[in-house]
Amino acid sequence: xxxxxxxxxxEEDEDAAESVERVFEGxxxxxxxxxxxxxxxxxxALLGFMFSVIVMKLNLTTGIIPSLNVSAGLLGFFLLTSWTxxxxxxxxxxxxxxxxxxxxxxxxxxxxxxxxxxSGGFGSYILAxxxxxSEQSGEVKDEDSIKNPSLxxxxxxxxxxxxxGLFSVVPLRKIMIVDYKLSYPSGTATxxxxxxxxxxxxxxxxxxxVKTLGKFFAMSFSWxxxxxxxxxxxxxxxxxxxxxxxxxxxQKFFFDFSATYVGVGMIxxxxxxxxxxxxxxxSWGIMWPYIEHKxxxxxxxxxxxxxxxxxVGYRVFISIALILGDGLYxxxxxxxxxxxxxxxxxxxxxxxxxGGADDELSPAETFDDQRRTEVFLKDxxxxxxxxxxxxxxxxxxxxxxxxxxxxxxxxxxxxxxxxAPVLAFCNAYGCGLTDWSLATTYGKLxxxxxxxxxxxxxxxxxxxxxxxxxMIGIVSTASDLTQDFKTGYMTLASPRSMxxxxxxxTAMGCVIAPSVFxxxxxxxxxxxxxxxxxxxxxxxxxxxxxxLGVQGIGSLPRHCLEICIGFFVSAILLNLARDxxxxxxxxxxxxxxxxxxxxxxxxYFGIDMCIGSLVRFVWDRVDGARAKAFAPPVASGLxxxxxxWTLPQSILALAGIRPxxxxxxxxxxxxxxxxxxxxxxxx
Numbered sequence: 001x002x003x004x005x006x007x008x009x010x011e012e013d014e015d016a017a018e019s020v021e022r023v024f025e026g027x028x029x030x031x032x033x034x035x036x037x038x039x040x041x042x043x044x045a046l047l048g049f050m051f052s053v054i055v056m057k058l059n060l061t062t063g064i065i066p067s068l069n070v071s072a073g074l075l076g077f078f079l080l081t082s083w084t085x086x087x088x089x090x091x092x093x094x095x096x097x098x099x100x101x102x103x104x105x106x107x108x109x110x111x112x113x114x115x116x117x118x119s120g121g122f123g124s125y126i127l128a129x130x131x132x133x134s135e136q137s138g139e140v141k142d143e144d145s146i147k148n149p150s151l152x153x154x155x156x157x158x159x160x161x162x163x164x165g166l167f168s169v170v171p172l173r174k175i176m177i178v179d180y181k182l183s184y185p186s187g188t189a190t191x192x193x194x195x196x197x198x199x200x201x202x203x204x205x206x207x208x209x210v211k212t213l214g215k216f217f218a219m220s221f222s223w224x225x226x227x228x229x230x231x232x233x234x235x236x237x238x239x240x241x242x243x244x245x246x247x248x249x250x251q252k253f254f255f256d257f258s259a260t261y262v263g264v265g266m267i268x269x270x271x272x273x274x275x276x277x278x279x280x281x282x283s284w285g286i287m288w289p290y291i292e293h294k295x296x297x298x299x300x301x302x303x304x305x306x307x308x309x310x311x312v313g314y315r316v317f318i319s320i321a322l323i324l325g326d327g328l329y330x331x332x333x334x335x336x337x338x339x340x341x342x343x344x345x346x347x348x349x350x351x352x353x354x355g356g357a358d359d360e361l362s363p364a365e366t367f368d369d370q371r372r373t374e375v376f377l378k379d380x381x382x383x384x385x386x387x388x389x390x391x392x393x394x395x396x397x398x399x400x401x402x403x404x405x406x407x408x409x410x411x412x413x414x415x416x417x418x419x420a421p422v423l424a425f426c427n428a429y430g431c432g433l434t435d436w437s438l439a440t441t442y443g444k445l446x447x448x449x450x451x452x453x454x455x456x457x458x459x460x461x462x463x464x465x466x467x468x469x470x471m472i473g474i475v476s477t478a479s480d481l482t483q484d485f486k487t488g489y490m491t492l493a494s495p496r497s498m499x500x501x502x503x504x505x506t507a508m509g510c511v512i513a514p515s516v517f518x519x520x521x522x523x524x525x526x527x528x529x530x531x532x533x534x535x536x537x538x539x540x541x542x543x544x545x546x547x548l549g550v551q552g553i554g555s556l557p558r559h560c561l562e563i564c565i566g567f568f569v570s571a572i573l574l575n576l577a578r579d580x581x582x583x584x585x586x587x588x589x590x591x592x593x594x595x596x597x598x599x600x601x602x603x604y605f606g607i608d609m610c611i612g613s614l615v616r617f618v619w620d621r622v623d624g625a626r627a628k629a630f631a632p633p634v635a636s637g638l639x640x641x642x643x644x645w646t647l648p649q650s651i652l653a654l655a656g657i658r659p660x661x662x663x664x665x666x667x668x669x670x671x672x673x674x675x676x677x678x679x680x681x682x683x
Contacts, residue, residue, distance in 0.1 A: 020195055021371045024100070024492070032379050032494035035101040036501055043079045044106050044501070047072060048113030048508050052516045054643030055114050058260070059123030060520060060527060060534040062597060062605050064276075066267040069111055069190045071213070071636040076106035077197045078210040100198040104493040105501040107190060108484045112477075112505025113512060119439065119476040120158055120509070122149075122517040125447075125465040127539035128546065132528050137308055137543050144407055144459035149521055153404050154514040160397040161470050162506050165477030167393070168421040169428050170386035170499065176482050177489050178373055180341075182432030184486035191490035205629060213633040213640070220259040220641025227257065228649060228659050236662035239533075246667050251284045252602030261605045263638030265612020266631055271587060272594045273609040279595030280603020288315065298558045308544065312530075313557040315600045316544050321564035322596035323541070325571025327441040333579070334430035334438060341433060376489050379496040390421075397470075405466040407459025412450050416470050423471070424478035431479040432486075439476035444545060446471040451549035460550035465542060477506065523650035530600075537601045571596075 051068055058065050080098045087095045120126065127133060129147040169176075176182050196202035231237030238257040242249035265273050291314050295301045303310040308317075394417045401413045423442050431437050451464025481502050488498040526532035528539050553561055571592035578589045598606055612635070619627040666674065 019367055020490075021368045021492075023199060024195075027099075029375060029492050030099060030101060032496040032500070034096070035099070035105050035493060035497035036504075037096070037102060037105075039080060039083055040102050040105045040501075041109065041504060043076060043083070044109035044113065044505060045508055045512075047075055047079070047106070047110045048505065049512050049516070050640070050644060051110060051114035052117040052509065052512050053647055054640060055117040056122060056513070056516045056520060057534075057643045057646050058264075059118060059538075060536045062261070062601060063123055063536075063538045064261075064264060064268075064597065064605075064609075065118055066264050066635075066639070067186065068114065068636070068639075069107065069186060070193060070632050071640065072110040072114075073103065073107040073190055073193050073197070074206060074209055074213065074633065074636075076110065077103055077194075077206055080106065081203075100194050100491045101488075101493040101497065103194050103197065104191075104488055104491045105497055107194065108487070108498055109501040109505035109508070111484075112480060112502045113509040115476065115480055116158060116162060116506065116509025117513040117516065119162075119472050120154075120513050120517075121469050121472065121542075122513065123536045124440075124538040124542045125443070125468045125472075126154065126517075127528055127536055128543040129462055129465055130528065130539075133539045133543050136312075136528070136530075136540055137547060145461040147405065147462055149517070151514055151518045154517070155511060157401070157404050157466075157469065158473070158510040158514065159507075160393065160400055161473035162477060162510055163503065164390060164393050164397070164417070164420065165424050165474040166481050166499070166502060166506065167386045167390040168424045168474065169478045169482055170381050171383045172425060172428070173381070173482070173485050173495060174377065176428065176432060177485050178376060180429075180432070182429070182482075182486070183435075184432045184483050185435040187483035187486035188490060191487045194487070194491050209630065209633040212630050213637040216634050216637025217641040217644075220263075220638045221645050222641075223257075223259055224642045224645030224649070228645075228652075230659065230661045230663040232659040232662040233664075236664050237659075238663070240663075240665060242665050246665070249665075251289070252604050253280070253284065253607070254604050255607050255611065256604050258605065258608045259638040259642040261608035262612040262615070263635040263642075265609030266616045266635035266638075268609065268613075270613050270617070271591060273606065273613045275590035275592075275594035276598055276606035277603060277610050278590050280598035280606045282595070283315070283318075283599040284603055287318075309557050314560055314563070316540055317548075317556055317560050317564055318567050319596045319599035320541055320545060320548070321568040322571050322592050322599065324444070325568040326575060326592040326596070327438070327444060329572045329575040331438055331441050333575075334433070335426065337433055338426055338430050342429075372489050372492060375492045376495060379494040381496060381499055401466070401470070405462055407454060407462040408450075408466045409454070409463075412453065412463060412467055413470060416446065416450075416467060416474075420471065420474040424475050427475045428479045428482040432482065437476060437479045439472050439479065442475045443468040443472040447542070447545050448549040451546050454550070456550040461543070461546040464546040464549050468542070477502075519650050519654075520646070523653040535601060537597070541600065 051072065054068070055065055077098075080102065084095055084098045121128075126149060129149075131146050131148055134146050197206045227238045231239070240249075241254065241257065243255040244253050248254065288311065291298065292311055295311075299310045299313075307313070394414075398410050398413045398417070402408050402410050427438055427442065446467040447464040449464075450467035451460040454460035454463035481499070484498050484502055485495060487493070488495060520534065521527055524532075524534055527534045528536045556564070574589060574592050578586045578591075581589060616627065616631055619631060
């Protein structure tokens with residue numbers, strides 16, 4: 001009997017050691033108002049601006065945005081810990097201790113703010129409306145199909161579309177988090193990270209991680225500053241270094257010394273980076289050289305370089321086919337899983353949706369779940385408030401959106417708002433199952449549906465792009481909020497503090513993100529131009545989706561439709577093969593969405609990302625534990641330093657200060673001709 005008692009005590013001790021909430025059991029959980037503090041919002045505004053600059057740069061270069069949640073949580077922890085310590089040392093009385101709930105508020109607010117820099121469409125549907133992108137698409141100028149960016153209407157538009165998604169999923173928070181026990185992998189991972197920061201061991205590791213991030217931030221920022229001196233003209237600087245030879249450089253195969261995409265490569269899964277490189281080899285290494293040999297046969301030889309009737313048309317529409325094939329497959333896959341999971345939940349509501357290996361929860365898990373559920377259900381958000389706010393904002397939006405875009409009729413917006421809550425729920429639920437947000441897929445569907453409904457003669461292009469913005473704004477914020485509810489659930493942050501911080505972060509983003517874009521737009525005249533520093537490839541892709549929606553397949557060049565159908569089917573088959581193949585084989589099957597990105601832009605950034613992957617691979621093999629702890633801070637430092645450098649670079653450009661040196665690379669024969677020409681000039 002004594003032995004049995006000892007065994008039970010040992011099991012209880014083990015359970016307590018495994019329980020997260022037993023570690024924090026003696027700490028009081030602050031009320032929701034004490035979680036949303038002034039210092040947390042001040043730090044959130046600072047980090048929100050910083051991350052908006054980074055996301056905007058990534059948006060306007062390749063459109064690949066890695067998860068920055070870890071960096072937001074880490075930097076929020078560092079700044080607020082430093083804040084409280086400085087006040088303590090200064091002898092300021094009544095300084096509140098920094099809690100994990102406050103850390104969660106900062107992370108939520110920062111991600112909500114910087115998320116608008118992506119979902120706001122500055123590198124996609126908003127820029128796609130501009131005259132510059134319209135000229136690249138080769139269409140006849142029409143006032144009804146053009147709306148150039150302006151700070152005023154962008155801020156107003158974002159304010160009327162970005163909050164609806166938040167109110168649409170609030171009534172479902174308990175069902176998603178407590179009843180269905182959806183996993184939300186990103187939200188769960190962020191919660192584990194924040195919880196670990198606020199333990200003694202985690203705090204020590206966080207300090208070292210912040211120090212590492214700061215070191216590589218300084219290196220990356222300095223490297224960007226150094227490169228700027230040599231970029232005085234077109235085709236100048238380290239970005240024009242023909243690292244693989246001049247012939248390869250013509251087909252965009254080179255390493256451009258970008259610290260940003262080396263860092264992105266260290267964060268992104270290996271398969272994403274390899275898929276990008278494979279897409280670049282297939283397109284720029286095989287297909288485009290072959291199609292260029294058909295000049296004069298498949299398409300006229302005297303077209304403008306940017307004409308969609310020529311080689312650019314193949315690059316754009318084939319990448320669209322890959323994107324749509326991948327999007328359709330994943331849409332059907334997530335919808336099927338969502339429907340089957342809902343049916344299973346209705347039939348057996350007591351079973352967790354994740355279907356764990358054990359039917360019974362361990363005592364430690366039961367304690368954590370009970371504690372978290374108790375706090376999560378304590379501060380309720382009235383459903384009547386959410387419903388009333390949704391209807392109010394919807395009415396305001398239905399009235400004001402057509403005033404911003406006269407091509408968009410009130411009934412287009414009203415129809416979107418009737419459908420949107422269902423799609424928001426589907427996206428939030430599917431994101432909980434798969435960690436995959438399909439917001440851009442729903443946006444593309446809106447482009448085709450509303451564009452075709454409005455028609456080419458009634459400004460269908462702008463109507464479709466604006467409807468895309470409405471749909472993305474609602475659906476993306478809905479999934480973001482439910483992810484944050486999961487993070488708050490696991491850190492004992494109040495649902496009210498999560499909701500309020502999400503609303504405040506979204507409001508910050510509606511002002512900060514357009515302002516950052518406006519700075520880029522005014523500082524760099526060639527934004528959206530192929531081959532420039534900020535080519536924004538997604539803008540032309542979205543523009544041509546809108547054209548395809550209102551004009552049909554008649555806008556495609558010769559044989560382009562057949563090739564597009566082939567790649568559309570290939571994208572579906574690749575995804576199907578990945579799902580049916582054993583995991584050992586599936587990990588080597590490329591991702592169609594990642595393959596599509598370099599089809600228009602080129603493979604050079606894929607080389608950067610693969611170098612980052614190689615660094616991470618070697619590091620994992622040499623010292624896996626250290627790599628797991630410090631690779632994300634190293635990558636974040638590289639991304640943040642290079643990204644923040646664009647801010648002083650933009651200010652220098654606006655001030656008319658240009659780089660002093662042009663570093664260029666010429667073939668030997670060209671160099672001989674240049675030397676001869678220089679010698680012929682009078683001294």
